Amino acid sequence: MEMDFGGAESRRLPIYLLLDTSGSMAGAPIQAVNQGVNLLYNELMNDPSAIETVHIAVITFDSQAKMVMPLTELTQFNPPNLNAGGTTSLGAALHLLGSSLDRDIVSNSSNRKGDYKPLVFLMTDGMPTDNWEHQADAIKNRTKQKVATIIALGCGGGVETSTLKRITEVVLMMDSVTPDQITQFFKWVSQSVSTASVSAQAAGGGEAQAQLPPPPTGIQVVL
């Protein structure tokens, strides 16, 4: 006996990738990021729960912030080819993230179960060059509406952890910015997403929703 749900919207697990494409990422790092996004896509496409729930958006920031991929369901996702150059407009990226969350995310309501709590992975290798403080505070102070779990990764020593801490409490630091480390990070992102897609759907609801697997070697959690 088949049920007909008439194309009812199913709940989504929104994933936002905020990727630093400033000049310092040029060369091997940006290539590794491109490969990393591909890896993430392939990993998730082998996870049935991710296939059914994950939607990915990609926001890059260099001299300006761009939504290079709006929130797209995983099966339709086409990993972008990113190039690096310019400054580090983190503030603009956070602003774009905020407006995207407001626009994209469906909250729970009396007659609709909304999206799962979005996961945002922010990756940057340098200090912001724009006015980012206000945007950081705005994102971090979201407590009521359209809240997202933000994980910030600082690549190398060019990033002040205090900057990232102003955005989120979950800050990771990558010791050495090598292609392998970047790849490992995206592997970890895919594990985090899979974990989230499982626990969000888990029986009885997911109190463990924000649980993340331990980060790979060489990436440290900043206390």
Added chain:
Amino acid sequence: MNHNSSVQPLLAYLVVDRTGLIEGRINIIQNQLDALRTTLHHNKVAPIRIRLKVVEAFAATVGMIEPTLSHRLQLSGRSPGCDLKGATREILNNLQKALDVGQSSKIEVIILLAGKPAGDWQGGIDSLANRGVRVSVIAFDTEQMIDNETLKKIKTQDGVIFRETRVDHDSIEQIFEWIAESLQHSATSTDRVPPAEAQAISPSPLNTQTTPQSTPVPQPLPTQSQTAPPPQQDSTALKTITLDQSSQVELPPTPEAPATPISPETPVIAEVAAFPAEQVEPPPMDVAGMSSEEVKLEVAIPEQGASRIVQESVSPPSGDLSLNEEHTLFKVKPPETFPSIETVLEMDIENPSLKEEIAETTIEAAPAPLRATKGGVATIWEDREPIDPSDPVPHTDTQILNAIDNWRIIGASRRGKMHAHKGIYREDAFALDQINGWHLMVVADGGGSCPLSRVGSQLAANAAITAMAQIIESMAGATLPLKKIGKIVLDEGVEQGWKALKTEAEQRQVPLGHLGTTFLAVVHRPTEQGSVIGVAQVGDGLVVAEFTDGSIKSLAEPDVGETAGVTLFLTSKPWQEWLHRINVETLATSPQLLAAMCDGVADDFIPFEQHLPQLFDRLKHVIKQEQPQQKLLELLGYDKRGSFDDRTLALIYRSKAESNPTAPEEAKPVIEPWTGEQTDEKHANDTE
């Protein structure tokens, strides 16, 4: 020092300036780094263990690597100079982590400067020095890029041992020889090497031309040493060892050098900081996996300051520390003042499969499947048997009960796709009973984040149903109103369901939360005119009734947070806290179907106005079949995108109702809100 104490691993950080200033010397530095690693690795003189980390500092960034032979230094630009600030910050971060896990307490930082550092580098060195870290700065400044002012700053920096050399390539070898010997000396300086031997092999290169010590020890701290008091602290006792290019090498100094100050009797003691005794635990020891040459000391680290903690007087053990039988390992509980990583980032450390994935070295993902979905549903779901043999739960469960007046209670539960794919047991449960005209059903949805949720859900459902049936029986003949009885019965169900979990948790010696489960209990008692229906609900799930006019009424308000996937468990609060959530109502007509379901089913029919009628149509079809409980189980196997939870539904109905079993087509379904005394509950996670 003359004792067979354990050796404390030395954590050594080597900061290598790899700005363009070392161009032309990068290969020799690389070779020397490799040689240093080999030397330290093969040190057989004394059982020491040096953890060497190389921090490369250059213009823009800092990386920390374990020096491996495969690692190659890379040259960066010449300006603005090496990022010494970043390097020290990196070291501090890494250090903090090492200390957090109780790894090491002897720390040595050696900085190789090829030119003037960029930016504000002094703060970082201050921080290191303030932690009692011995910092040596070696300037091999062939191009004389370090101006006098900077030199002076470095030289006068508190806690820094400074060596300056404007050297040619050959001298780089000497620098590394010195580093090797210095590190080995530091590693052995407080260990079981007999003094004479230690002297012979450890020329104390740091101290040849200067007063014995310059390493500040955080004050105030008691010294543990019984053999020698710490010498006067003198953080200004900086040393400058100038190697000019013609120098016939004072590096490293020979053992005959007039002063061998880090001798057992004197200055090393200055580096000894005692632990607060209460932070030290006696053995048990664990030497498993430790080779005889790997000697490890895990020490308690006081909260602030004393990062140089050296085990000093061990023979006999002072009581603060003890040796294990093989005299090789101390195991001391790390202090709780250091937050663990887990408290900051909740990590799923209990999931072994994740750990295995992390441990994997392969990073290649399988290619994405060509046809990933069919009708929006993934095609790659698999059905796996659980490996874990404990507390097994059958993948499906069905039950049917016949009550008087043709009433029936049926239930079915099936493992969801996610659990099947991951080889995990079903975590939903249900239980049914009927007695004295009462119909009882409980559905429970074990929390996915709770290790024993499958036990919790089964236990809560069964205990509650048993208790409810018993109290109904005990009240037979009582003249209480049915509504009142319903409330008493549900109170009893909640209490006994909760207590069963509590007892189980105590028996298993696990936290109550491990048995977390939602809880949805329904009592139904048909009367002459209508029905008394009571509901106790903790967590999500749905209780709905369909009446003969086709209207559908929701009988409880589930806990739903703003974001999906947030709920409450029976174990979240003491049982008394749930009693006010119980509601019993008297209805003028009996429902023709009364359904209780877990969110694995209910969520698929949101919005209810739109989709619940379809479910009830199917249910009405099911109950007309033979073996309706089996048909119900089959029904619960429907496919829906994004729906892979366990599914459980229990149903009370009258199998031969007087009315037309098919609801009139024209009847518009109406969802009426539950108008009872339901109060809003805070959600467990709504503070996120």
